[in-house]
Amino acid sequence: MTVTTEMKSRLIEEIQEWKIKRNAVLLAHNYELPEIQDIADVLGDSLALARAAVTTDAEVIVFCGVHFMAETAAILNPEKTVLLPDLEAGCSLADSITASQLREWKAQHPGAVVVAYVNTTADVKAESDYCCTSSNAVDIVRSIQEDQEILFLPDMFLGSFVKKETGRENMHIWMGECHVHAGIAPHQVETVITQYPEAELLVHPECGCSTSSMYLMSEGVLPEEKTHILSTGNMLKHSKTSSATEFIVATEVGIIHQMEKQNPDKRFIPANREAICPFMKMITLEKVLAALKENKHVITVPPETAKKAKLAIDRMISIG
Structure with a gap:
C-alpha cells in the first residue's frame, strides 16, 4: 500500500503522541529510511547511539536500527524497555561469527585480547575484551599494549584498515564482511x-x-x-x-x-547506487507506531551475558 503525504503526517503525529504517553525516545541509525531519520530524537552511527542510550532519561527506547544495536541498548539499560520495531532487522556482518567460533579462535591464541566490532551479537560481545565502532577502532587498538596479541573481528575490511593505521603486526583478523x-x-x-x-x-x-x-x-x-x-x-x-x-x-x-x-x-x-541494506530499510512509520502502542518487540539479554558484554561495551564508549 502506498503511504500518502497525508497518511505520513497522521502517522508522525500519532507517533509523537505515543512517545509522550510512553516517555519514549526514538534512536535511529544513519542508514534508516528518510522518514525514520526525520522523526528521530537522536540520529547517528553505532557509537553515537550507544552513548545516547546511556544518557537518556526516557523509560522506553525505540531503536530504529538492527538487532545487535537494540541488544546493545538493552545491555546498557537493563531497567528500561528497549523496543525493536521489526525483529527481522538483522545484520549479515553480525551473523558472520558466533560465540562458539570465537571461543575456538581464542583457544588457538591463548592470552590474546579480543576486539569486537559493535556489529556483533551479545553472545560474541560477552566473549570479547573490547567493543569498537568504525569511528574509534583505531583508538582502541592503539590503547592496547603494543606487544599484546590482538584478535579483531568480524569485519576483515575494517580490520585491514585498523592494522594499517596502527602498524600492528600481531593483530589477527576474522574474515567476515557486511555484504x-x-x-x-x-x-x-x-x-x-x-x-x-x-x-x-x-x-x-x-x-x-x-x-x-x-x-x-x-x-x-x-x-x-x-x-x-x-x-x-x-x-x-x-x-x-x-x-x-x-x-x-x-x-x-x-x-x-x-x-x-x-x-x-x-x-x-x-559510489554504488545498489548499496542498500534491506535490514536497515525494514523499519517503517507504521512499525514504529505499532512498537509504541503494542510494546513490540521487547529486546532482552540474559543477565550473565549482559554483564560480560557490558564490560566490552563500556570500554568502547569511554575511548575515542
Missing part, C-alpha cells in the same frame, strides 16, 4: 571518480574498496588530500566542514539523505 559494504567494489569507485574528478571521496572502512583505496592513495592514483576513510558520523561532519561541493560516498546510500539535508548546496554521488 552491502563488501559489494562496493574498487572498479565502481574508480569509474565514479573518472566521472566526477573534482569530487572528494568518502569511504567507510567496512567497504570492499577501503583496502584498495588505501593502496591507491599510497601509489598516488587517488589524491590523498581528497580521499577520506571515515565512519558514517565523521562522513557527516566532514561533508559539512569541507570546502568541496561534490562528494563520492562509498557506504550504504541511506546516509545521503542526511548529507543533502545538512548541505543543500552540495552534491553527493553514491
Whole structure:
C-alpha cells in the first residue's frame, strides 16, 4: 500500500503522541529510511547511539536500527524497555561469527585480547575484551599494549584498515564482511571518480574498496588530500566542514539523505547506487507506531551475558 503525504503526517503525529504517553525516545541509525531519520530524537552511527542510550532519561527506547544495536541498548539499560520495531532487522556482518567460533579462535591464541566490532551479537560481545565502532577502532587498538596479541573481528575490511593505521603486526583478523559494504567494489569507485574528478571521496572502512583505496592513495592514483576513510558520523561532519561541493560516498546510500539535508548546496554521488541494506530499510512509520502502542518487540539479554558484554561495551564508549 502506498503511504500518502497525508497518511505520513497522521502517522508522525500519532507517533509523537505515543512517545509522550510512553516517555519514549526514538534512536535511529544513519542508514534508516528518510522518514525514520526525520522523526528521530537522536540520529547517528553505532557509537553515537550507544552513548545516547546511556544518557537518556526516557523509560522506553525505540531503536530504529538492527538487532545487535537494540541488544546493545538493552545491555546498557537493563531497567528500561528497549523496543525493536521489526525483529527481522538483522545484520549479515553480525551473523558472520558466533560465540562458539570465537571461543575456538581464542583457544588457538591463548592470552590474546579480543576486539569486537559493535556489529556483533551479545553472545560474541560477552566473549570479547573490547567493543569498537568504525569511528574509534583505531583508538582502541592503539590503547592496547603494543606487544599484546590482538584478535579483531568480524569485519576483515575494517580490520585491514585498523592494522594499517596502527602498524600492528600481531593483530589477527576474522574474515567476515557486511555484504552491502563488501559489494562496493574498487572498479565502481574508480569509474565514479573518472566521472566526477573534482569530487572528494568518502569511504567507510567496512567497504570492499577501503583496502584498495588505501593502496591507491599510497601509489598516488587517488589524491590523498581528497580521499577520506571515515565512519558514517565523521562522513557527516566532514561533508559539512569541507570546502568541496561534490562528494563520492562509498557506504550504504541511506546516509545521503542526511548529507543533502545538512548541505543543500552540495552534491553527493553514491559510489554504488545498489548499496542498500534491506535490514536497515525494514523499519517503517507504521512499525514504529505499532512498537509504541503494542510494546513490540521487547529486546532482552540474559543477565550473565549482559554483564560480560557490558564490560566490552563500556570500554568502547569511554575511548575515542
